[in-house]
Amino acid sequence: MKSSNKQILVVGDRILIRPDTGEKKSPAGLYLPPSVIEKQEVRGGLVVEVGPGIPLGSPDNSFDEPWKEKRSDVKYIPTQAEIGDYALYLGKASIEIKIEEKDYLIVSQSAILILIRDDIARVLA
Template identity: 70%
Template sequence: MKSRNKQIIVVGDRILLRPDTGGKKSAGGLYLPPSVTEKQEVRGGIVVEVGPGIPLGNPEDDPEPWSQQETAPRYIPLQAEVGDYALYLNKVAVPISVEGIDYVIVPQNAILVLIRDELELNQ
């Protein structure tokens, strides 16, 4: 993800989310400030950037490890896509701020559910 002056590169099986802020109303009509929603165990946010995935080892056992054969790394892709809405476990989220915008970084296994606007059906 590129911002004005910086580029954020997400590595491994991590996902960069822009969390929902407070300002929600409770069922009784009370306004919930951000300090209340930050303490919840499960929070939601929009997927901004996705890492390449879980790295796979090289299945070939090279008998000559000093040889110059370079292979590109391979990854198991992640399920999340940019633009998805994700519910995640707040206790494993790492908050960061880039140019005044708050984000959280979560591993894929902290994502509970993904909500995607459009679903492509293969028929």
């Protein structure tokens, strides 16, 4: 994610989410303020950036001889989330941050309950 002249890199299996904001309507027809929505156990938001995934260990024996200069590229198990997905996640497992006066959440892949994609054909292909 680019932010003015900075690039924001999400690491590991973490996902950067722009949370839903604003007022929601209760089943009784009452409008709930954002402070009530923030206390909900399950929250939702738009995925704006994803990390590379969970790093895999090196299959070679480079750990036996750490002085060797031989180094391979790190390989990852990719995250299931993609930019543009709508995610439902556990609110207590999220970390709130501000980037250029905008609110975002950092959520681990394990805290995401479901992902909603608009293009189902892309997922099945």
